[in-house]
Every structure is written in C-alpha cells, then in structure tokens.
Amino acid sequence: MHPTLPITIGGRSHEKAEAVAREIGNAEAVVIDLDHKNLGLAANKGFSAIAMFVYDDTLNALH
Numbered sequence: 001m002h003p004t005l006p007i008t009i010g011g012r013s014h015e016k017a018e019a020v021a022r023e024i025g026n027a028e029a030v031v032i033d034l035d036h037k038n039l040g041l042a043a044n045k046g047f048s049a050i051a052m053f054v055y056d057d058t059l060n061a062l063h
Helices: 014-022
Strands: 007-011 029-033
Touching: 007 014, 014 029
Parallel strands: 007 029
Antiparallel strands: none
C-alpha cells in the first residue's frame, strides 16, 4: 500500500492501541475519548482518513 504514510491508532486503552501500532509499524498510538468533540486529541492533530471499529453513539468521531 503506502508504507511511508504515518498511521495513528486510536483506542480507549493506550496499551491495546500501542500493541496494534507496534505490530503495524510506522504507527503511533493515541487514547481517544468519545465524550469530547475533539476525541480528547490536540487541536492541531489532523487526519486525511478515519476508519472506526467501535460504536460511537455520540457521533463525535464525525466532527
């Protein structure tokens, strides 16, 4: 695919996200908080694409 593009793995558990990031390589792990519109991430954090694998009844991941 595109091995030089950075990937961010977000999860509610940093340990689980970090384990996935290590396995993928060229990836960082972040903790997300679905109760916040910015998911608890820094305002300057931007993404070109997002894939969700959790139920988000707040729809904050769509902002």
